[in-house]
Structures are given as C-alpha cells and as structure tokens.
Amino acid sequence: MTNTQENHVSGATTGATIWLTGLPSAGKTTIAYELAGRLRADGHRVEVLDGDEIREFLSAGLGFSREDRHTNVQRIGFVAELLASNGVKALVPVIAPYADSRDAVRKRHESEGTAYLEVHVATPVEVCSVRDVKGLYAKQAAGEISGLTGVDDPYEEPQAPDLRIESHTQSVTESASALHALLTERGLA
Numbered sequence: 001m002t003n004t005q006e007n008h009v010s011g012a013t014t015g016a017t018i019w020l021t022g023l024p025s026a027g028k029t030t031i032a033y034e035l036a037g038r039l040r041a042d043g044h045r046v047e048v049l050d051g052d053e054i055r056e057f058l059s060a061g062l063g064f065s066r067e068d069r070h071t072n073v074q075r076i077g078f079v080a081e082l083l084a085s086n087g088v089k090a091l092v093p094v095i096a097p098y099a100d101s102r103d104a105v106r107k108r109h110e111s112e113g114t115a116y117l118e119v120h121v122a123t124p125v126e127v128c129s130v131r132d133v134k135g136l137y138a139k140q141a142a143g144e145i146s147g148l149t150g151v152d153d154p155y156e157e158p159q160a161p162d163l164r165i166e167s168h169t170q171s172v173t174e175s176a177s178a179l180h181a182l183l184t185e186r187g188l189a
Contacts, residue, residue: 015045015084016188017077017109018179020093021102021158022121023150024136025128027167027175028093031121034176036091039189044089049076051094064147070101077105084114089188093121097149099156115188119179120161125150127168 018035020028029050036046054076055062062068073096080090096102102118109116128150129137140148147153158164163182165175183189 013045013087014115014188015087015089016115016117016183016186017080017084017090017092017105018117018119018183019080019096019102019105020091020119020121021096021161022123022167023125023128023155024095024148025131025133026121026123027131027165027172028095028121030172031165031167031175031179032091032093034172035179036089038176038180039089039183042189044189045087046089046091047083048091048093049080049083051076051092054079054094064153066098069097070104073098073101073105077108080105081109081112081114081116084109084116085112089183095149095155097153097155099158102158115186117162117182117186117188118158119163119165119182120158121165121167121175122157123167 020032022028032048036048039046055072058075059072062072076092076094080092083090106116106118132138136148139145140151149155163179165178167175180189
C-alpha cells in the first residue's frame, strides 16, 4: 500500500467531532449534510447530529433556559464524542449559544484524546432573519415567541474557532469545501 493509500484508509477510520455553531438559519445543517455526503463518498463513517432531532428525541422535556441549553449541549457533546472515539465523523450543527458550554464539550474531547473542531458559521442575524428557514424570526417579530438566540437571547460568538465560514458570501458547496480542506489539513479526511 502506498503512503497515499495508507493515509486515505487511516483518515477514513479516524473519528472526529465537527461542531458547527451559529445563529438559527445560519446554514449549519445544510453545510453539515453537504459535507457528510462528500465524506461518505470518500469512505468515511459519518453521522449528523441535528440539533432539532436531538431536542425531539434525546433532550425532550428540556426548555430554553441557560441551564437547559447547557444540558442539551452536554448531551450532544457526549454522544458526539462517543461516536468520534469509535471512528465516526460526528457532524454537529447545533446553535450552542454559550461559550462555556462549547468549551466543556471541547474539554471532554481533549480529555478522551478525541479530535474536535469548532466551526463558526458566521452568518449575520440580518441574513438569517431573511432566510428564516423555520419561521422563528417571523414568530419572534410577531411576539409569538421570545428567547430567540441572537435576537432577544444571547449568542456568544466563538473567539478562536478552528474555522469561520461566512455562509452569506459563499455557496453551500464552497462552505463544505472549506471545511473539507480543514479536515484534510488536520489529517481527518
């Protein structure tokens, strides 16, 4: 086997958590699924831990208080680390608005020796509110909901993410390509 083949096989079996954080409708999930398809085509085992699905199944009953959001992020972080430590690329498109919650997930991965990358999908709130994929911004504007991250609830931007994606200035394909390039650079793709 050549070195290139060995690296490809090794990268395909190396797990990692790729955490995509950003505002609602920033493009996190869309980018995650685009990257997942690319990684699967390259022979990687991949799972997308979609924040909405996790809330429905793993974190049912949790609200949106700071404490409940922290608990939700820690649960997702635990599952992601478990998958990643078993050779899966865990793509995690989750808002995770608080820096301390994300830091705790990173520390869990570091303590287990599991690769972890934080990606900030840095789409401005003005763009997110126009995209409004789930109608949350419209509901908030109409007074139907409160506590919308980035509008009337805080979002603490990552200070030193492994990658910052400006999804409002590039296509989904370009965003996924930038993330794939980072994984390749780190020996994970």
